[in-house]
Amino acid sequence: MAERTLRARERSFFGHPRGLATLFGTEMWERFSFYGLRAILALFLAAPPVRNGLGLPAATAYAVVGIYQGLVYLTALPGGWLADRVLGARRAVLWGGAVIMCGHIAMAVPVPGPALIWVGLTLIVAGTGLLKPNISSMVGHLYRDDEDARRDSGFSLFYMGINIGAFAGIFVTPALAGEDRWHLAFGAAAVGMAVGLAQYVLGGRHLRGAGLRPGDPLTAAERARAVSRVGVAAAAVAAVALAAASAGMLTVDNVTYAATAVTVAVPVAYFVYILRHPHVTADERRRMAAYIWLFAAAAIFWMIFDLAPGPVTGFARNHVDLTVFGYAIPAGWTQNFNSLFVIVFAGVFAALWLKVGDRVGSPAKFAFALFMAGLSFVVLSAAAGIAEGGAKVGIAWLALMYLIQTFGELSLSPVGLSVTAKLAPVAFKGQMLGVWFLASAVGDSVGGQTYRLRAFVSETQYFLLLAAVAVLAGLVLLAWSGRLRHLTGEHIPA
Structure with a gap:
């Protein structure tokens, strides 16, 4: 009872x-x-x-x-x-x-x-x-x-x-x-x-x-060591900040450069640590070496995808006719295209991956996501080219860009979580999900710096350049997809 x-x-x-x-x-x-x-x-x-x-x-x-x-x-x-x-x-x-x-x-x-x-x-x-x-x-x-x-x-x-x-x-x-x-x-x-x-x-x-x-x-000894290390790290950061301020170098730009460098360095150090760890077997080490390729691909995808609140919304505010049914909507609202498309298509992609089964491996799905990221910015580049003439473009351009990006997100994000869990060494099972999210950290941090290229190229060229990076990365990944599937131990149908 x-x-x-x-x-x-x-x-x-x-x-x-x-x-x-x-x-x-x-x-x-x-x-x-x-x-x-x-x-x-x-x-x-x-x-x-x-x-x-x-x-x-x-x-x-x-x-x-x-x-x-x-x-x-x-x-x-x-x-x-x-x-x-x-x-x-x-x-x-x-x-x-x-x-x-x-x-x-x-x-x-x-x-x-x-x-x-x-x-x-x-x-x-x-x-x-x-x-x-x-x-x-x-x-x-x-x-x-x-x-x-x-x-x-x-x-x-x-x-x-x-x-x-x-x-x-x-x-x-x-x-x-x-x-x-x-x-x-x-x-x-x-x-x-x-x-x-x-x-x-x-x-x-x-x-x-x-x-x-x-x-x-933590044990008492571990707690003491942790407090000591945090104290040393905090003192080091404070000393660097004080030195930078004294030299007149503590600017917003320089802080973003330093933070980007740290964000990139953390996963690099973490992967080195995992690959050299004595409890990681040779087979696990081989799989992790392959996983690094997928991690890099994910970072490039998020580098483009998470420009939505920055350059993409800035473009919407300056160059898109935001009148919908006679009402002028805020530029920030355009970011909700992605949310709507995820709700509509999440089930479709879940069914699609069940249908294709083992015929399409994880590397190919990641490559498809990169192609979608690249194509989305080709669309945005075309819209920017039209806007260079002074006319505002229709909001349908942004809707199409977000639709294409959503297809890429649904191909990469859930698959990335799955492959991370599969390839994680036994000694790092509990930590690897956090490692997967580091791909977003790297992509977002580096992506935030890319708009500095606008000092040298037009907005049209900026979007097109990022599109080229994504497509090139997708081609490389696709070319190596068979080898990567073998390294990761994925079943390859005859």
Whole structure:
């Protein structure tokens, strides 16, 4: 009787544990705040002071957005470690959400100067690194080990929350921001995160023991070493910053260069560490060497795909007729084309990969994604060419570009998660998902720097150059796809 009563209570959220509703709502509101800020950040940074913006050059503004996105993914690694060794996932999510909310509040305060903006972005990055990886792990802990199908269904509902939150955030904040009400929009993001935190705390009783304690807590000796290393690293960063400031080199541009270099260096060092690790077998080492190719391909794809809040939205604002049914929509709204297309086509691509089976391997799917990224920017380059004559282009150009990119995303993103889990060495099974997200960190950080090429080429040539990089990378990957399938151990039908 007690078991039946418990199961009845668990099935109160679409047949799933009630704790899923708590995590669903928390993630939905966190994504609302994240994508809401992302939709307007570049426009705010580049807006002149007369419109309450920071007045940064476009290349600098887009570089900041790229670094911001890249660091969000990069900090997921230390965020996951802190949950596993120190805080437990439950507290990591709570603290992360609180830090994110404080970051948005800092940005919402309408004071002159950029100081609170940089403080706010730093807090959001740190908080997201704590919340993002650990809330997903808590979803898995709501289910027993023998409930694989139910767990998969639960994750599907959870990711629905991500898409709902992203769509709503991109819809609300650009409308609130207008041309000069940026701080009002930042405040809306803060309110969204506050709502998510409130329902997380109120619904905490439904989470039962999920994430309550760290899975592998630090010993006293390990804690002392960790504190010492963090202290040394913080002192080193402070010393470098002080030296740069003394030399007049502590500029926004130089900070983005340094952050990009760090973001690229981390996965390089990590792969070297994995390949040299004594617990990695020769067969695992061979597979990881092949995986690096796929990692690089993913980084190139995200380099282009995640230019949406930067150069693509900038192009929309300056060169696209944003009148829809007689109503002028905010430029940031155009980023929601991707969300809509994902909702429409996700099931189609899931069925497609089941149908093609082993006939198309992971390297070929990655190559297709790169071709789609390249083709999308060929379309955008053509639109830019038309706009060079002074006329604004129709919004259908952007819709077509986002549709093509979505086809690439649905070919790469879920396949990348699957192949990462498959190729991970046994000694690194728990860490490899974080390594996969480093591809986004690298792509976003490098992509943010690419707009500096506009000092040498036209906008049409800029988009076309990036398209060429993606297509060339796709051709290389396709040429080596057979060899890579052999190295990764994929079944190749006769």
